[in-house]
Amino acid sequence: MYKIVDMKKLGRKSVFDWFNSFSDPCYSINIKVDVTNVIKFSKETNTSFFINFLYLVTRALDTVDELRMRIVNNEIRLYDYINPGFTVLQDSGLFDNVTAPYYDDYHTFYENTHKMIEVVKHKGPRKDTYNDLKTYQEYYMTCLPWLEYESMTHPIPDNDKESASTPRICWGKYYLDNDRYLLSFNLTVSHALVDGYASSKALNKVKEYSLNPSIILK
Secondary structure, eight states, X not given: OEEEOOHHHHTOHHHHHHHHTXXXXXXXXXXXXXXXXXXXXXXXXXXXXXXXXXXXXXXXXXXXXXXGEEEETTEEEEESOOEEEEEEEOTTSOEEEEEOOOOSSHHHHHHHHHHHHHHHHHSOOOOSSOSOSOOOSEEEEEEETTOOOSOOOOOOOTTOHHHHTXXXXXXXXXXXXXXEEEEXXXXXXXXXXXXXXXXXXXXXXXXXXXXOHHHXXX
């Protein structure tokens, strides 16, 4: 479910119109996230770090209205919740896309997402078309678990306002730094919808949830 947002009532219409006129209205922020406690939780519960962090990130971003806004059919929609869409490495060495339904209940989310990943991981070759289903009630997520990086950018289709309005997220390989495990975390958003303050709130919430995973993953 979603509701239509009136930027004029929010006092952002001029800002929205200005940045929405750009062929690429997106900007990126790269931060370090302490995932020591997420790793500890995952080991103690024998669960997937990836799925646990995926849930924490999705839930954290959803706390900020602007991160749930999308431009669809020339209207601005504020969705009640957003599903995580992410890439899965298959046995073939190729990647395929998965969109996991978001559930408030962590255990339901975990079980369903785990099953979806296992199916996609072991299935045959992809169909010839790629990314042909346009869905915007999701976050476009990926990770680079083989690499520690400092910053990164995402490919954004030219003059595609709907695609540009969908936040892109990437995180890298976690590494040890002074007895704490850190990873690089990237958030890319459209400035037409998301100002720096909103991005900062979302990123700080990701940090907060990562430091206290047992409170969220229950």
